[in-house]
Amino acid sequence: MREKTLGVGYPAYNARLYHFALDLMANYTLEGTLGRGAFGRVERARSDTGLVVALKVFEPSAAVTNAIAAGHVTIEELRRRFFSEATYQARIDHPNVVKVFESNLASNPPFFVMELAEATLAQDLSFDHTLNGAPHQALFDILAGLEGLHGQGIYHRDLKPQNILRLRNQDGSPRYAISDFGLIKITAGDATTLTMTGAQGGTERYAAPELISNFKRATARSDIYSFGVILFDIFVGPLARVPYTEVAIDGPIGLVAAKCTKSLPARRYATIADLRAALYEALQKAPPKFGSPREEHVIELLRSGVVLAEQDWDRVFLLLEELAPFTQAKDLILRSFSRPHMEALAGEAPDLLMAFASYYVDYVDACRGKFDFDYCDVVVDKLTWLFELGEVAVKARVLLSMLGLGVSHNRWFVERRFMQLAGHSLDAAVADRIVMDVEVGGIDVLSDIGHLERSINVSRTALALPLHKLWGG
Structure with missing residues (x-):
């Protein structure tokens, strides 16, 4: 009977007995491997109630095994990272963060159970990098998930299309959610700041430049940088680009992506809310139509980013007083x-x-x-x-x-x-x-x-x- 190795530091198990053991511990039956990462293997599993889920088992890859053998990282450090991923992801109750249903981190090997995805954003982009010309939901779902993380003082540090999953709501509508918290950082500081040689900085294509020298320098703006590169993937395509550099895209989206990916973090968007507002305006296809030069001047003032003087505010509010409800100019002023x-x-x-x-x-x-x-x-x-x-x-x-x-x-x-x-x-x-x-x-x-x-x-x-x-x- 074929033996199955579950990872460095664990004995080889009889495959049938291993499946039976998992079934006893969590009442899940494994139905096939969905994918493998650096630290774990993801299995499709079915609970005794019929719920189909994804079950992530701690199982370091061959590359990580070699790093352990070379003394770059220990099995204990990897277990702590796996524990942190399961624990913090389980504590975040947000529709755009993949839900962890339960875990058994004391088992041998440890595992946790989460929502089963239909696909990753990476898979969707490989089929059509424009997402059928309608990327709005994916982009705004990602921002909502990031805001949920940042609101709890958590930075993902490895945001990329492979870590964004497409799920299906009960009503049949799609939803994108963030997953794979193996490299998260908690602002209070703990074991989740673990790095290892050859892995600092997250995935090169999406990682912010400040992560090159010190992975612990990550902030919310590091995740915003990664989002800017995802904009490049969608609006330009899967083309080669120099990592850690500013994204170049034509048009209004390009301005948003460029600000997301500024080399100096302080020059990026300060918050997800700021980024969301700018992205929404950039995605509007029809240029604004002004009823008068005065309307155009006021809206340019508000969008200029300069500090408005008292007389500027007078112009803004006098115009607001005069404009009738439901005019495009009034709408543009309020949006600005x-x-x-x-x-x-x-x-x-x-x-x-x-x-x-x-x-x-x-x-x-x-x-x-x-x-x-x-x-x-x-x-x-x-x-x-x-x-x-x-x-x-x-x-x-x-x-x-x-x-x-x-x-x-x-x-x-x-x-x-x-x-x-x-x-x-x-x-x-x-x-x-x-x-x-x-x-x-x-x-x-x-x-x-x-x-x-x-x-x-x-x-x-x-x-x-x-x-x-x-x-x-």
Whole structure:
């Protein structure tokens, strides 16, 4: 009977007995190998309840085995890395991060169980590098997943198409999610900063230049660099490029990719939200049409990146006052406001920030159900900035608008953001103001709360206590 070696430091096992042992430990039956990486083998497996999953078993590759033999790394270090990958990925509850269902890290060999993918982004790109001319969902799903990681102080450090999986939702729609956390870094610092000779810096084509000399220098902007190279893969193709250099692409997408891949990390996008807004604008195919030179001047001012003087702000807000709702110029002005604009107003002219918040929330509420999914993500970022910078009345209006936006578009990303901001940590004054606004305005949001619970599988009990009581506690 054929023997099967499970990795360096482990004995050879009878294949049939090995499968039986795994079945006893986790009630899974292995159905075939899906792939192999440096530290593990991924198997298709079926649980005793019929759930088909991916099971990742610790099994160092031949190249890694040679590194162990040469003394570059130890089996204990590799086990710690595998443990870290399973542990941290399991703790991240985000639809765009591959879910880990369970693990047995004390077994011999250790393994963990996760969602089964239909394909990797790399496979999709090899079939059609343009993703059938519609890369929007993949790109915005990747950004959402990265934001979920960065929000918990985690940097991936090896983001590439091979580590982005295409999954299938229960309703049949596709979803991309980030996987393979073998090289992650936790900002607090622990064993996950492990590297080994020949592997520092992640995958050469996608790794940021600061990782060449010291893998521990990775930040959120290192992952943003990798995303810029993925833009190159999609909008240019699988062509050779000099690693660790700035990406060159023609057109508006090129400007975004170039900023993602600046050699100096400080010159890249500071946050995923900044990158998402710029990417959305770059993907718009129709050039803006201005009704007058004045409109064009104001929008150029807002998009220039320069610090606006008092007279510049006067021009912006006088034009906002004059423009009728639902005009393209008004839409462009509201879209052109960035976080630095809002921060400047919060510090220099809080009344104008209040005015902008009113314009923006009115705009979002009037367009309920009319935005595309990608733009919903951009809108909720701006609503979040207003929530963070605004006073109590602004925060209350923003949360109610965010709830309506998420539910009307059935956008999980927005609904999760609402739950995050309106949870138990919500300031009592803001929660009370929401209660007052709902009662005085006769606003009926009970159906929205019910939809929210079903959509993202949450309970209204997770909301701040006054809201929980208001909405059926």
